[in-house]
Amino acid sequence: MNTTHLLAGRHESALLAFPSVQRMAAILVQRCHNPLWARTAVASLARFQTMTGQRDLEALCEQALQDPQVASQALAAFAAALSAYSESQVATLARGVKLWFSLNGIAVPWRPLAGKVAASGPPVSEQPGVEAVILLALIGSGLHLAELLRLRVGDLGSLAQNGELMADLAAEPLAVQYTPRRGKREPRITFLTFQARQALLAYLAQSALPGAELEPDRLLLTRADGSCLSAQSIARARRRSRALIQAGRNANVELCRATGEFFRRWGLPGSHFSGPEELNIEDYI
Missing domain, CATH: 1.10.443.10 (Intergrase catalytic core)
Structure with a gap:
């Protein structure tokens, strides 16, 4: 899949203008069966750029090639910006940044970054x-x-x-x-x-x-x-997997059914609106 088509219509597609980001996306598209990994890597890199103020990713990449500590410091700054997030959220958002550094020849530790420890894990x-x-x-x-x-x-x-x-x-x-x-x-x-x-x-x-x-x-x-x-x-694992999938399907069906029932009783959106057809915008400024 072409990396340009991969992010078509998404604002983070602008990051593909950076050769280092383009390289990362191209390698992930080639190596991963699911293009989702390339897409989410670029998206998390966009979050990194916004939250750390690193506007010129190519300059950061060049600096990190000269001094790997620059990459470690950038990851630490990202972790600090995500201090209110849970460990799993930090891990998900940091994945793209670690991939970007590593696939461009910059050695960074593939170890968990600091994050809030959840009070209890998933059941x-x-x-x-x-x-x-x-x-x-x-x-x-x-x-x-x-x-x-x-x-x-x-x-x-x-x-x-x-x-x-x-x-x-x-x-x-x-x-x-x-x-x-x-x-x-x-x-x-x-x-x-x-x-x-x-x-x-x-x-x-x-x-x-x-x-x-x-x-x-x-x-x-x-x-x-x-x-x-x-x-x-193995049989027990299969049964649990199928049960989880079925539970998700059932929840989705019930949600759709409840939404449809609400609008069936209430009517189309706006059908019960009462008031002037045109509002004076100056009243709301």
């Missing part, structure tokens, strides 16, 4: 077990269950300048390299949400044998002894 993340990890990992990543179950420890990490994956389970954002089960069978990149990353790290810490290291070739989701997940665990 599903509070339930231990691989089923919760599977459910959270599927949400937002675009992965199919079969693709997720084939992942190995070395398939997760950060991205290098050329868009290649560097294994690092602690990376934030946490990139995932996988082979689609449909279409061209070539490695693609997606990302786990902050909640999915946290749940995965907690699961791995809980399920790993004491003192054992996670080898890159080991399957990501396994039993404690490294063996494959049971069919029962």
Whole structure:
């Protein structure tokens, strides 16, 4: 997909005039199966530009190439501007900035930035077990269950300048390299949400044998002894995923039905308006 078409009609498309932003978007379009990642990366970069006052991104990129501390300071300034946001919100907004620096050859730490710790996580993340990890990992990543179950420890990490994956389970954002089960069978990149990353790290810490290291070739989701997940665990994860999707559909149907019922009883918008057809604008100035 052409990067210009990717952001057609969006105000952040102006950022593509910067060669460094264009490079980032082009690499993400090429490496990611879903163009959403390129679009959201540019959008979060636009937020970074506004909240930190960095109007000339190309100049900042050049300065950071000379001194990587400039990039770290810019990320710290962005985190400070987002101090009222939650950890997951900060992670989502900072993803595009980290990608922009990294894909332009500037080394920045792929680690969580400071943010407000939520009083309690989403209910599903509070339930231990691989089923919760599977459910959270599927949400937002675009992965199919079969693709997720084939992942190995070395398939997760950060991205290098050329868009290649560097294994690092602690990376934030946490990139995932996988082979689609449909279409061209070539490695693609997606990302786990902050909640999915946290749940995965907690699961791995809980399920790993004491003192054992996670080898890159080991399957990501396994039993404690490294063996494959049971069919029962996978079946439970499927049922929970389907139940969540169905609950969302039901809520959407009820919302649409309630909205339609309201207008059926009330009438078309404006049909009950009473008053002068034309208002004197001077009365409202």
